[in-house]
Amino acid sequence: MSSNTQKPVLIIGGSGVVGSRAAKTLRRLQPELPITLGVRDVGKAQSLARELGGAEAMTINLERQDLGLPESAAFSAVVVLLKDDSLNSMKYAQAKGVPYVSFSDFVFDIGPAVARYIQHPTRSPVLLLGHFLGGTVTLATLHFAREFRRVEAIEISAVFDEDDVGGPAARGDTERVTKAVPNPLLLQDGKFRWAQGDDATREFVGVDGTKWRGRAYPLLDVVSLAAATDARTVRLDFAVREAASSPSGQGVSHEVIIELTGEREDGTTGRVRHEITDADVHSGLSARGVALAVERLLGLAGGPPVAPGLHHPEGLLSPAYVVERLKDFGARIRRASPQLEG
Numbered sequence: 001m002s003s004n005t006q007k008p009v010l011i012i013g014g015s016g017v018v019g020s021r022a023a024k025t026l027r028r029l030q031p032e033l034p035i036t037l038g039v040r041d042v043g044k045a046q047s048l049a050r051e052l053g054g055a056e057a058m059t060i061n062l063e064r065q066d067l068g069l070p071e072s073a074a075f076s077a078v079v080v081l082l083k084d085d086s087l088n089s090m091k092y093a094q095a096k097g098v099p100y101v102s103f104s105d106f107v108f109d110i111g112p113a114v115a116r117y118i119q120h121p122t123r124s125p126v127l128l129l130g131h132f133l134g135g136t137v138t139l140a141t142l143h144f145a146r147e148f149r150r151v152e153a154i155e156i157s158a159v160f161d162e163d164d165v166g167g168p169a170a171r172g173d174t175e176r177v178t179k180a181v182p183n184p185l186l187l188q189d190g191k192f193r194w195a196q197g198d199d200a201t202r203e204f205v206g207v208d209g210t211k212w213r214g215r216a217y218p219l220l221d222v223v224s225l226a227a228a229t230d231a232r233t234v235r236l237d238f239a240v241r242e243a244a245s246s247p248s249g250q251g252v253s254h255e256v257i258i259e260l261t262g263e264r265e266d267g268t269t270g271r272v273r274h275e276i277t278d279a280d281v282h283s284g285l286s287a288r289g290v291a292l293a294v295e296r297l298l299g300l301a302g303g304p305p306v307a308p309g310l311h312h313p314e315g316l317l318s319p320a321y322v323v324e325r326l327k328d329f330g331a332r333i334r335r336a337s338p339q340l341e342g
Contacts, residue, residue: 008034013081021287134289135313143319148262
C-alpha cells in the first residue's frame, strides 16, 4: 500500500445525496481510510463526519484553483460529485499528483477535461465516471457479455420512481441535459448518432412485465461499451414510474434491464436478458460505484495504486468483482428470458 493512501480522500459534494452515500460506502469498504467532506456548508456536514468517524468537513471554493484550502492540505484523491465548470478541482488534483474522479460529466461534457489531461498526461490518474450508476451497469454488462464470442447489440433500460430524483446536483444535471443538449448519443448499426424524435425513445418491458416507453440519456456507458465490445448498437433508455403506480408496500425501488444480442461460442445467435433490482434508490447504487472506483484507484483493492492516465471504470475494475460486490450490497441480479417489446 502506498503511503499516499494514508491521506484523506477529498469528496467534493460529500454531504449531498450521492456524496453522503459514497462516503458511507467507502467507510464500509475501508474502515481506516480518512475522509474529508468538501462542502459549502460545514455545519451541515459535521454530523455526517461524526457519523463516519475518521472524517472531517472543510469548506470548498470552486472559484479558486487552490479550492480555498490551506496550502498544507494533502489528500490521497479528489472525487467530484457535482459539475465543476471551472475544472479547478481537476487542476488541484493534477497539481498534487493524486487521482481525480469526475462523476457529473455527460458524454457531451468531457472535452475540456480530456484536453486538460492531454496537456498534463503524467501528473495523475483521471477517471471519467459519468456513467450510469457510477459505472456499475457498464461493468455488469461486460460481465454478462462474456458468454458471447461477439456482441452485436446492447440495450440497457431502467425504471426510476418519480420520488427518486436525487439532490440539487442531480436535478442540475438533468436540467443541463434537457436544456443544453436534448439529443442523446446512440450507437446504431455501427454509427454514432445524436438521436432525435422517435429515435430517442424506445419501448421496453420492465421486471414485472409492465411496458414502458423510455428516453435515451447521454451517459458515457454508450462509448465505453462500444469501445469494449465492438457492438454495432448500444443505447440506454430511462422511464419514470409515478408514485401511484409503485408496487404496493415496496416504497421507492430501482430496476435495470440489460439485454444483449450476439454470437455465442458455438456459432449460434442468441439474446439474453439480465435484471438488476434494488430496494435502494439510484443514488445508493451510484455511490457504490464511486466507492469501488476510489478503492481501486488508491490500490486498496484489485491491484496496486493506479498510474497516471485517462481512465473509464471498465479499464480499472473487474466486472466479475463489481457484480459480486453489488450482490454483497443487497442488489438482486437474475438472468431472465428475453421479453418481446411493443
